[in-house]
Amino acid sequence: MSGNIKTFKRLGECNRCGQCCKILPRWKDLPDIVKALFRMYDPNAEIVLSKVTYGVCYFLRRESDKIYTCSLYGNPERPKFCFNFPNEPSQIEKIPQCGYQFKEE
């Protein structure tokens, strides 16, 4: 930890529960500033979030009761926010199923 800024180390691995792909916002509901940031840094986000219905990503595929897969996995159209998820503790506060944890450094 440096000063008042907390840093975290990510531990664990993805267990493919699919929960993070079921709590997405719809593109049209995002504030303009967030849309602008996505357009600059993660342009694929607009394509994916524009297809969200009831929070669930259009590209999520169910393989079994507990295993899901991303049909864009390995594809350059997959958004950066998916590739980097989760990158801070608050992102998984409401996802107890997530296989990642964060440890304060």
Ligand code: SF4
């Ligand atoms: S693109 Fe793939 S990883 Fe990203 S939200 Fe959709 S299903 Fe999940």
Ligand code: SF4
């Ligand atoms: S919530 Fe966590 S474990 Fe589940 S699919 Fe997303 S990153 Fe993987």
